[in-house]
Amino acid sequence: MSELPSIGTACGVLQFDPRIGNIPHLRFHWAGRSIEPLYAAPWREEPAVQATSGLSPAERRLAGDFFCAPFAAATDAAVPAHGWTANSPWHVEAHEPHAIRAVLGRDVSGARVVKRLEMAEDAPLLYQEHRIDGGQGVLPVAHHPMLHLAGRGHFFTSPKRAALTFPEVFEPGRSYLAYPARATDIRQMAGAAGETVDLSRWPIGSRNEDFVTLVEAPDAVLGWSAVIREEEDDIVFFLKDPSVLPVTMLWFSNGGRDHAPWNGRVIGVTGVEDGCCPGPAGEAAAAVANPVAAEGVPTGLPLAVGHSHVVRHVLGAVPRPAGWDGISDISITGDRLSISDGAGRRIDLAWRRDFLKGHK
Numbered sequence: 001m002s003e004l005p006s007i008g009t010a011c012g013v014l015q016f017d018p019r020i021g022n023i024p025h026l027r028f029h030w031a032g033r034s035i036e037p038l039y040a041a042p043w044r045e046e047p048a049v050q051a052t053s054g055l056s057p058a059e060r061r062l063a064g065d066f067f068c069a070p071f072a073a074a075t076d077a078a079v080p081a082h083g084w085t086a087n088s089p090w091h092v093e094a095h096e097p098h099a100i101r102a103v104l105g106r107d108v109s110g111a112r113v114v115k116r117l118e119m120a121e122d123a124p125l126l127y128q129e130h131r132i133d134g135g136q137g138v139l140p141v142a143h144h145p146m147l148h149l150a151g152r153g154h155f156f157t158s159p160k161r162a163a164l165t166f167p168e169v170f171e172p173g174r175s176y177l178a179y180p181a182r183a184t185d186i187r188q189m190a191g192a193a194g195e196t197v198d199l200s201r202w203p204i205g206s207r208n209e210d211f212v213t214l215v216e217a218p219d220a221v222l223g224w225s226a227v228i229r230e231e232e233d234d235i236v237f238f239l240k241d242p243s244v245l246p247v248t249m250l251w252f253s254n255g256g257r258d259h260a261p262w263n264g265r266v267i268g269v270t271g272v273e274d275g276c277c278p279g280p281a282g283e284a285a286a287a288v289a290n291p292v293a294a295e296g297v298p299t300g301l302p303l304a305v306g307h308s309h310v311v312r313h314v315l316g317a318v319p320r321p322a323g324w325d326g327i328s329d330i331s332i333t334g335d336r337l338s339i340s341d342g343a344g345r346r347i348d349l350a351w352r353r354d355f356l357k358g359h360k
Contacts, residue, residue: 009098009121016100016117018090020057022066023117028124028317035124035317037229037236038064039148039269043261055261056080057087065145065315067115067130069108070300071275072140073282082144084108085130090115111135111303122350123337125316132311135303138287142249142275143313145238149268151231153202155186156327157248158224159217162295163189163199166213166279174256176205177212180291186214199250202227202270209256213249213279215295216242222356223248224330225272226339228320235339235347237330239314240274241357246297249273249280274313276301312356318347332356 004015004024012028024044028035040063043049050060058066058080068082080087084106094101099118111132118127132139163183169175177197178190186199189212197204199212216223223242228235238248251271255264278290278299286300293299301309318339328342337351 005092005095005100007096007098007100007117007119009119011121011124012119012126014117014119014126016092016102017061017063018092018102020061020066020087021085021090021102021104021115022058022061022064024061024063026064026126026315030124030317031319033234033319035232035234035236035319037147037234037315037317039146040064041261042265046261049261052261058082063146065143067128067141067311068144068275069113069130069132069141070139070283070286071142071273071277072280073284075283085113086144107135108132109135109137109139109303111139120350120352123316124318125314125349127352127355128313128315130311132301132303132309134305134307136305137303138300139303140275140277140283140286140300141311142245142273142277144271144273145315146269146271147227147236149202149227149229149231149270151229151268153230153270154228154326155200155202155250156226156228157186157214158220158222158242158330160186160214160248161217162215164213164215164279164291164295165211166281166291168280170211171209171256174207174209176208176252177210202252203254203268204252205254207255207264208252209254210252211249211280213247213292215292215297216246216248218296222330222332223274225274226327226330227270227272228324228327233320234317235320235324235327236317237315237327237339238272238274239316239330239356241312243357244309244311245274245276245313247275247277247279247292249275314355316349318349321345321347
């Protein structure tokens, strides 16, 4: 994949695939370690799969992270799942050593979409920004980073008001969670067999395919998720403005899809997908009553001519310090990002104070 444009600093490097807008490779460098947090499907390099016409471009080239607009199914049946932002070419307009600016080659609901990717020069952070100009309708959006774990993991997050599953299951007979269900504690989610499932301990099941939507707590200022990967001995984390992206969706894919090209070989993958959307219900549900909206948060961006939305997201990773077994908080003060473990210990990183609303 050396032909793909790349950006990098002393703190990390990524490749951007302008054919479909994803990040197939991301590696951070910090404290003497290299960390590669994201998953890339093995069939990306399989000629038979690449020649299959029945797959969307996003599925055919599944990897890393990509921006979905709309998230899930579009109202227009001709638009692939997760929208043209994840399935069609982007034009790179500016390419600096540490940053890329690209424009989507086609409109999304009449809107122009501009992407900026930037690797921090002073911390193991990837800053992403998507600007959506004009358009019409209500557009559900989300990031789609797919985290890979070789073994067990522990999930920590900013306070959530609810965890929801919808009536539809992704793969019949392969669900470990109950559908539909609602919980106010992620450690007490209803399981398919009547048991209680702890969503903070991964994997949540074996050979399963599950999807749960976490809704941010009221009055949240910073939304965050963090995963301690035991085998990799690191901490991978995600940051957002919860007023823009009020939900975090967890997609657990652990060998639960038997059909091609998956063939049961996607193991230990969890999407940690920050968005503004009605969970997996799709674009048609975004503008009407739905279970996520009933929790008191928006489920799509209202588009209008002359109006713009800016969606910002941060992904980072650090080696796990000795003795750390939990994350109690992630906070921002001025130009400092702090990760705390609850025992008085803290990791401090340099931070762009102007990046997320509310932390200027």
